[in-house]
Amino acid sequence: MKLPALAAAAALALCSASSLAGTVGVFDRHQDVGDTAIAGKADFHEGVYTLSASGTNIWGTTDAFHYAYDEVMGDVALSADIAFEGQGVDPHRKAGVMLRQSLDAGSPYLDIMLHGDGLVSLQFRETQGGETHQVVANQTGARSVKLEYRNGYAWMSLAGQDGAVRYVGGGVRLPLSGTYLAGLALSSHNNTVSETAVFSRVELSRPVAMSAPTLLTPVESTLETLEISNKNRTIVWHTTGHIEAPNWSPDGSYLLYNSAGHLFTIPVSGPVNGGTPVKLETGALNKMNNDHGFSPDGKEIVVSDQTEPDNQSRIHILPAAGGTPRLVTPNGPSYWHGWSPDGKTLAYIAQRGGDYDVYSIPVGGGPETRLTTTPGLDDGAEYSADGQWIYFNSVRSGNMKLWRMKSDGSGAEQLTFGDDSRDWFPHPSPDGKWIAFIAFGTDVAVGDHPANKDVELRLMPAAGGEAVVLAWLFGGQGTINVPSWSPDSKKIAFVSYRPKE
Incomplete structure (x- = not known):
């Protein structure tokens, strides 16, 4: 029985077995x-x-x-x-x-x-x-x-x-x-x-047709891991709600993600759904965005929160098990992205004077240092495993591409070229060999990384070179904004989405 190419969105009734040779039930x-x-x-x-x-x-x-x-x-x-x-x-x-x-x-x-x-x-x-x-x-x-x-x-x-x-x-x-x-x-x-x-x-x-998604289309979320060696994916947890930006714990046992302004942890594996999500105690912070992660020793968590009274994102640090946060960046907006391997410095994106650039600040607080001065948007600043480099994405070439610079801001060099993809959020692997990142298509503005788009997760050598596609999926904002490698450099964690019907 043929499904008509232009059939209406209605289920087709099963037919009984016909007398045609080779036919079995509904199948020809x-x-x-x-x-x-x-x-x-x-x-x-x-x-x-x-x-x-x-x-x-x-x-x-x-x-x-x-x-x-x-x-x-x-x-x-x-x-x-x-x-x-x-x-x-x-x-x-x-x-x-x-x-x-x-x-x-x-x-x-x-x-x-x-x-x-x-x-x-x-x-x-x-x-x-x-x-x-x-x-x-x-x-x-x-x-x-x-x-x-x-x-x-x-x-x-x-x-x-x-x-x-x-x-x-x-x-x-x-x-x-x-x-x-x-x-x-x-x-x-x-x-x-x-x-x-x-x-x-x-x-x-014939399923009911899905409308073309927009930025406001509600979605359900799937927390997944992907094995780099074979590109196979494993579902950790699915929810009809909206979650974002998983971090892998330094001991490899659980993932950290944000949802509705709060942080949650969930085991990487378990008998059902990877386990049960547990809300993390974060004191007065309740408007956290998708810029968060662990300290190198795993003892602390850094978060970005839309702090009152002006709702500008500011960076805080709190115990990894949850607790009272302390403010690191009094100026906003500031969005965390990297923690130096020696545990002493944070790298982040801040808007000062109308431009978004890469900044650094001591973990204990103090004066911030501006590391990029080229006009245009810079984002996603993250340290290499040896602390020698900061990787980031920038529009300075005329398209959003990946770059790296020395940790003091000198020696910037472009890493991705070629196609017209908009490349965002370079994540160096803990072993220093690879960069995982997300690529948007030309339907996205050069300086934007919206939700609800066809995107690619890609992998490339840490020093630059040809990138390969790890996965094609529906995602974007929230999929892989922050460091998400497993500590053994064998897997990455991410969130995929599906429009709600």
């Missing part, structure tokens, strides 16, 4: 994809689909599985209840719902896969023959899944303990062109055996 065809040693099967009876398949895996650069599918165009939603039959041979046998550009074994695709051991993830291959990546859900054993594809984004919804299917995160931007395929997939993860899975309550529908 079913067949093996890739190298399968044992021929797969698909059956439809009284609303239930039963698939059997061999195949090495749905992963890497090529896939091997059985697929019951239909041709579709535009936005779709595909949902199902999934259950494996028997104990299985391999704990990573996979059954799920899949969108796929073609039947080629190395085709780009998006899916939600339930593994035999209970792991659930949104998998995706961005290019023909490219590597597969995934967003791992923060719950296991979900039997009901829903994959929504809207405006080039895939969104993952799973059934919770109460049985209700809700969005849990994992927004992945991967445009599929023209006609593509939507259906049910199964791989045994061992090509010498055949496994069986049952799919019930299957629905292939």
Whole structure:
């Protein structure tokens, strides 16, 4: 059954099995994809689909599985209840719902896969023959899944303990062109055996169209980590509220983020949702923005708060466990971004005389030192791991690009060039090798870093060079404003967003 490309935003009713060869339930065809040693099967009876398949895996650069599918165009939603039959041979046998550009074994695709051991993830291959990546859900054993594809984004919804299917995160931007395929997939993860899975309550529908987001569009938020070596993402926590700017604790055990003017901590991993967020005690401060972080020794936290009576951001320091803050910068606005590795100096952005520049100040307070004087916006000042450099972003070249200078403000040099992207917030890794940053497109003004945009998380060598994309996502302001590397330099933390319906 074809989904019409210009169908109205209404769910399409499931049809019964037709007499066409290869048809199974709502799907026009079913067949093996890739190298399968044992021929797969698909059956439809009284609303239930039963698939059997061999195949090495749905992963890497090529896939091997059985697929019951239909041709579709535009936005779709595909949902199902999934259950494996028997104990299985391999704990990573996979059954799920899949969108796929073609039947080629190395085709780009998006899916939600339930593994035999209970792991659930949104998998995706961005290019023909490219590597597969995934967003791992923060719950296991979900039997009901829903994959929504809207405006080039895939969104993952799973059934919770109460049985209700809700969005849990994992927004992945991967445009599929023209006609593509939507259906049910199964791989045994061992090509010498055949496994069986049952799919019930299957629905292939046209989702309600999302309006084009604006700066004021309300969003829900997903706190994630990304492993640098393989670009795989893991969901730590999802909330229907708005959160921003995670910092990784120096001991690697928890994340710090801001929401509605307050700070919260949450374990990096846990049995459900990474744990439970805990509000940090910050005394009289209750208008904190997304510029905050830890001292090098992990004993203190620095924050920027829209201090009364003039609501100008000022920098304060308080104990990492929470407590009474002390003021560091009496002048506003001042926005913290870096703490020197020796623990003695803060680097921050301040507006003085109508221009935003990089400043430094002793941790104990005192006179501030202006480090940049070039006209135009400078932002995101952060120290290198050895304290020799301060990295920042600046419009001084005519576009927002990354720069670095010696810690005394001398020797400024440009690090990113090339495309027209607006590059913001360079974050040096603790091992001194890399810079992670966020890149906006040309739809954003040169000196702006708004919310609710298509953005890229990028990685480049610390001394400059070619940057690679770590993730395409919906985000911007709040995604990765402040230092967010894990202490072992293997991961970064960030926030992705989704417009509320």
